[in-house]
């Protein structure tokens with residue numbers, strides 16, 4: 001079976017780690033990370049101009065900043081050698097890599113998920129607190145690695161504090177007990193004169209951490225997960241875990257473990273609708289074929305809409321008023337680099353410009369579906385399928401870093417319903433070359449257009465019409481681009497793909513703007 005076939009089938013149907021558990025044995029030659037040859041679909045003839053229409057009366061809703069979240073897992077070099085490297089001259093006195101911290105700050109991450117992922121289903125958080133040298137070393141069954149436990153809850157919270165991000169913890173619903181989950185909430189959030197709260201204080205942290213977001217398990221539906229269960233068994237357990245955790249801190253927000261389809265999500269939500277605030281969704285995509293990669297972006301949006309429809313059905317059946325939101329708490333391109341026990345290349349995907357365009361399309365998807373998606377975490381932050389790569393001597397910003405940076409810096413907090421007409425990939429009428437999101441701010445003082453031109457070779461001129469807002473005629477336009485869709489940033493050539501500041505001019509209520517082939521453009525127009 002070809003590697004990309006494995007990825008297409010298993011990533012979309014079952015979640016990414018299905019590959020490891022069901023089709024790729026440990027030690028298999030498939031577990032290398034050599035790049036297959038590119039197989040782009042033939043480009044279409046030059047398309048006609050596209051149209052973008054925006055009406056300020058057509059607002060979709062508020063964009064929750066938690067959609068700009070990220071994820072750190074004990075996996076390969078994400079934590080150790082990524083965000084945390086004790087003894088390195090590049091680290092601060094707490095062991096955090098300062099260059100990585102600075103790069104993460106550049107993406108304005110809002111919420112950070114930890115400790116997994118698959119890792120969380122075998123993790124005993126009690127191993128990771130107290131004096132570091134006394135912490136037990138454990139075998140991590142999820143990723144087949146040694147875990148030193150030198151990075152634990154206190155270090156995670158410290159990292160979040162340095163970044164000013166909201167911590168988001170995924171509890172162990174694999175090998176863990178509900179008492180462990182409740183104890184974890186007590187350790188983090190309680191001010192009571194009780195064992196776990198007092199232990200936090202004794203460990204040097206008198207103030208509670210107030211961790212607001214808690215996930216009830218990770219990908220519990222999959223056989224690759226420690227303690228995997230069917231929907232009925234999972235939701236019965238999750239109800240009790242969540243109840244116990246809330247009995248410690250009633251203010252926490254709970255995320256149910258969503259699955260790959262309706263068969264899981266419907267019964268789980270039916271059982272947990274009164275308990276949870278969110279249901280999770282994971283999506284990994286990617287292809288060397290341009291049309292396929294963007295078809296996947298389209299499928300990603302469909303996946304969100306289907307889950308949103310399930311939520312609507314459950315809300316209507318139960319009459320519950322407070323809508324359960326979607327937490328896309330793992331999303332990214334992942335199809336090239338696999339689980340390779342014992343080396344330093346665990347999931348170290350090298351991203352190209354095509355992948356950056358896919359990430360921008362994903363962010364546009366979240367904007368367009370802002371009423372449903374209230375939290376999202378790119379998987380993952382550093383080295384492991386990540387926008388930032390580190391070595392012992394420095395970092396490189398991958399292509400996918402730039403959309404994450406530009407969108408958080410320039411997009412508004414209210415999504416507008418942009419009408420887009422553009423030619424589509426040959427034989428794929430549902431996958432247009434241009435993918436667009438439009439946002440404004442409270443007060444309608446700006447309009448930000450985020451436009452992804454996914455055509456491999458052709459610039460596209462779009463006729464833009466705006467109702468209810470008159471933009472200044474000129475201003476900044478930031479463009480992410482590079483020599484080709486296959487361009488990558490590596491330590492040897494770190495700046496093949498970057499974001500460049502340019503200008504637009506001649507704007508008005510009606511104007512024409514050209515978008516370069518294989519680019520992301522973010523234009524903020526002021527009133």
Ligand code: AHR
Pocket residue numbers: 015016017018073116117118119218219330379380
């Ligand atoms: O992000 C890598 C892995 O992908 C996570 O551990 C798991 O949740 C998913 O399958």
